[in-house]
Amino acid sequence: MIAAATSSRTDATDEERSTLDRIIEWRTKHISDNQFVLLLSFVVGILAAFAAYILHWLISQIQTLLVSGFSVTSSNWLFLVFPVIGIWLTTLFIKYVVKDNISHGITRVLYAISTNRSRLKPHNCWSSVIASAITIGFGGSVGAEAPIVLTGSAIGSRLGQIFNLDNKTLMLLVGCGATAAIAGIFKAPIAGLVFTLEVLMLDMTMASLLPIMISSVTAACFSYLFTGASPMFNFHMADVWELDRIPAVILLGIFCGFLSLYFMRVMTWCESGYGKLARHPYAKLAVGGVALSSLIFFFPSLYGEGYNALRVFIEGTTTADWDTVMNGSMFAGNDNLLLLYVGMVMLTKVFATSSTNGAGGCGGTFAPSLFIGGFGGFFFARFWNMYHLGVYIPERNFTLYGMAAVMAAVMHAPLTGIFLIAELTGGYSLFIPLIIVAISAYLTISIFEQHSIYAIRLAREGKLITHHTDRSVLTLMNLDDLIDKDYTAVQPDMEMGDLVHAISRSRTSYIPVLDDAGHLLGEIDITKIRHVIFRTELYHRFRVSQLMTKPAAVLHESDDANSVMKRFDATGAQMLPVLDADDCLKGYITRTHVYGTYRQIVADMSEE
Known part of the structure; x- marks a missing residue:
């Protein structure tokens, strides 16, 4: 049977x-290849929009079930329990169902583009949706955008793999998926497009731009179909932009630049700390869960993505409206403590986010950057108006400016910040101040950080693709494809006569000398022993150990193409050995193969 x-x-x-x-x-x-790519980009847009809708629906249902009956005038002790339960359930789901690491969604997309030729795993089409819905629904202080970007990118990658499309088209479909995810979750097609250009750093031609635009507008339209045509925030322009507010906007941009630097540095520090507990999952859950639940207990605004708290500042017009952000906390009813509460939430959000992911939850930093920016913008404007530091500035407008500024700085994506806030609110008349504040914040953080929060991990490992053509080509080169593993090896105690027979079987001018474990001891350069290999009377006199020399340099399988090229330039060698993680010989790389592959990738990238 x-x-x-x-x-x-x-x-x-x-x-x-x-x-x-x-x-x-x-x-x-x-169907031609170009037509088929356009068709797939349309399908990717639909599926990404549907995934975004499902994720937000799941989060909403879980949150409604858990906290809809909570008191708004006092603290709720269940805030100490729900986040821990959510992270624990997420950990179990990832460990026993997914069985793979799905954290840092956008970073994983960048990594796939940079090293895996845009081949994302099939489970990424659904695993992040479920995991992040559990995490955020139970109170995890992270965003749903990065998981959806990973999901949309995985959908594009999977469709391309099913139809056996080449690596260049796969990369394009991954970009379509990421664009559609942002456009779908925010109903912001332009923001989705510029997000792919700025954050994923794909070099676009006119031939590749059209599929990206199709995915973006398709996802936005289907999101309108699923959730209605209204923007995320019900923002109405009450205070017209005035030139005398320029100094305040520039100062806000600088303030948000330093706030973004604080966010990135603290996030990196916390990730490093939780990384040390990686081998102790229950200790990690305990430390992160207690930190997160305690913060949410004191500051309920940290529960979940935080968009409801931002809505208070964006849609509210009076102090009474803004005071509702303190509902459910020990600060409730004390309007004189609003500024203190907002400042403390602004500074502790990064700890709540890092604790969520560090303890084992699943979510991104997209929403937290908007959250911190919004609270930072309101804090700046409220402080400015309370102490009469200049002309009056509208708090809700500056809440939006802060959101754009921190996003521009943290992601190194000023255009994404500008267009996203404009499309989120319909506040297109705010373009001038949004541009000013985004540029100010970006220029401030660029002094201290060269890469975005998503790219910084890959940049440190030399695995980041960029708009710099030469660096992009080196990043796209797969070292494993360059290794020639067909070699003839000899042992050090072998007589020269046997060596000559080995040379006759070899295809190369270099013969590796290995011990019994496969470790490289040296190599025989045929060109250096030509004066003796034809003297048969010496065949029993010399052994390989007497004739071998040290290689000019040694490569490792973990090296990137950039370091390989530098090694060839520094040594002038024509062929270098590659060792694996156990220092055993894996094969050889030739200079001609490296440069030939480089020229081919440059030619492929130059095609329309």
Whole structure:
């Protein structure tokens, strides 16, 4: 019966493969590659918008079930319990169902583009949606955007892999998925487009820009269909932009630049601390869970993504409206403590976010950056007006400016910050102050940090693709593809006569000398022993250990293409050995192969 079942499954698999092959064959005959990519970009837009809707619906349902009946005038002790339960459930889901690391969604997309040729795993199409819904629904202080970007990118990657598309097209479909995710979750098609350009750092041509735009507008339209046409925030322009507010906007940009620097540095420090507990999952859950739940207990605004708290500042017009942000905390009813509460929430959000992810939750830093920026903008404007530091500045407008500024600085994406806030609120008349504040914040943080919060991890490892063509080409080169693993090895105690026979079988001018464990001891350079290999009377006199020399340099499989190129330039060698993690010989890389591959990738990138 088992054999029959196995045979049945194999037949079904073969039948499915045969059907797919027929579809691919029909597509190849009737639909051009460019047309097919446009069609796939449309499908990616639909699926990404649907995934975004499902994720937000799940979060909303869980939060409604858990906290809808909480008191708004006093603290709620269940805030000490729910976040820990949510992170624990997420950890179990990832460990026993997903069985893979799905944290840092946008960073994983960047990593896939930079090193894996845009091949994301199939489970990324759904695993992040479920994991982040549990984490955020139970109170995890992270964002849903990074998981959705990973989901959308994985959908694009998976469709490309199913139809056996090349790496360049796969990268384009990953960009379509990321664009559609942002456009769908925020109903912001322009922000989705510039997000891909700025954050994912894909070099776009006119041929690749069209699919990106199709995915973006498709996702936005379907989000309108799912949730209605109204923007995320009900913002009405009550205070018209005036030139005398420029100094305040510039100062806010500088303030948000330093606030963003604080966010990135503290986030990195906390990640490092939780990383040391990686081998002790329950200790990590205990430390992170207690830190998160305690912060949420004192500051309920930290519960979940935080968009409801931002809505208080953006849609509210009076102090009474703004005071509602303190509901459910020990600060409730004390309007004189509003500024203190906002400042403390602004500074502790980064600890809540890092504790959520550090304890084992799943979520991103997209929403936290908007949250910190919004609270920072309100704090700045409220402080400015309370102490009469200049002309009156509207608090809700500056809440939006702060959101754009921190996003521009943390992500190193000023255009994304500008267009996202404009599309989130319909406040297109705020373009001038949004541009000023985004530039000010970006220039401030760029003095201290060269990379975005998503790219900084990869940049430190030399795995980040950029707009710099030469660096991008080196990043796209896969070292494993360059290694020639077909070599003839000899041992150090072998006589020269046996060495000559080995040379006759070798295809290269270098013969590696290995010990019994496969470790590289040296190499035989045929060009250096030509004066003796034809003297048969010496065949029993010399051994390999007497003829071998040290290689000019040694490469490791963990090296990137940039370091390999530098090693060849520094040594002038034509061939270098590559060692694996155990220092055993893996193969050889030749200079001609490296430079030939480099030229081919440059040619591919130059094609429209």
